Amino acid sequence: MSDERHRDIDADDLATVRAVLAGDTNAFATIDRKYRRRLYVLIRHIIRNDRDAEDLVQDTLLKAFRALESFKPEYSFEKWLFKIASNTCIDYLRRARFAPEPLRLDDSDDDAPPRQYADPNSPWPDEVLEHAERQEILRAAIASLPEKYRIVIHLRHELELDYNDIAARLGVPLGTVKAHLFRARQLLLKKLEPHRHLFQP
Known part of the structure; x- marks a missing residue:
């Protein structure tokens, strides 16, 4: 294992993952608290939609929980989690449609000139x-x-x-x-x- 990979590994993350895999599903709340805000910033930056970003954060955490057994402890958990988030965003963008913004010549509903x-x-x-x-x-x-x-x-x-x-x-x-x-x-x-x-x- 390279020194760089060693530096990427967070011992606390690894301990939490092991606890979840050992049956303590409540331990995943530690991951949620630590990464929810970071995931939101990342996802919001990619999709530029506040409401949907919240939903995609939840989707990402759920996918991570379900796929936790596939996580390899010699790698960074953060990078693994953010890769799931990126893939979730890609799926979102695949479903997205480029809807044109409505054209408005007037900013008000009164009789003022446009x-x-x-x-x-x-x-x-x-x-x-x-x-x-x-x-x-x-x-x-x-x-x-x-x-x-x-x-x-x-x-x-x-x-x-x-x-x-x-x-x-x-x-x-x-x-x-x-x-x-x-x-x-x-x-x-x-x-x-x-x-x-x-x-x-």
Whole structure:
């Protein structure tokens, strides 16, 4: 076992895992207290949805409890748990749909003129509509990508994670992340080609 792996192992985590496996299921509450907040921060950062993040934290902990026998004590429990969380997020993103945001030209329900008309520096309505059209086309193009490409596009361009963070989140080599992003961008360019006039500066 490498020194680095030794440093990753938390003796308290290992003792708690052994207690649970020995039949003390209440000991899992220690893991819950220690990691629930960290899991929430991680999951919320990936999916950007407060309500669903809470549910995914619970799902992650439940999956970890059920899979505890598969945990190898020579590895970091934290990394093992966070890998389960990342996979849970991936499953969530697979089910997610890119729903367009509703277009509103007016911020109120009264008879005041729409903000776009009141402010001379704001875009004209046709510019707003064109922007909405571009966004919808882009969302549809991304949604049509194969799953492994859609996920890396989401993590890179929406969450703005760097390559190393993406690799860590997904548990794949750095080269795989770069290859998937390159291929995803190629596919997006091809899908957006019929709408090129909308994306030219």
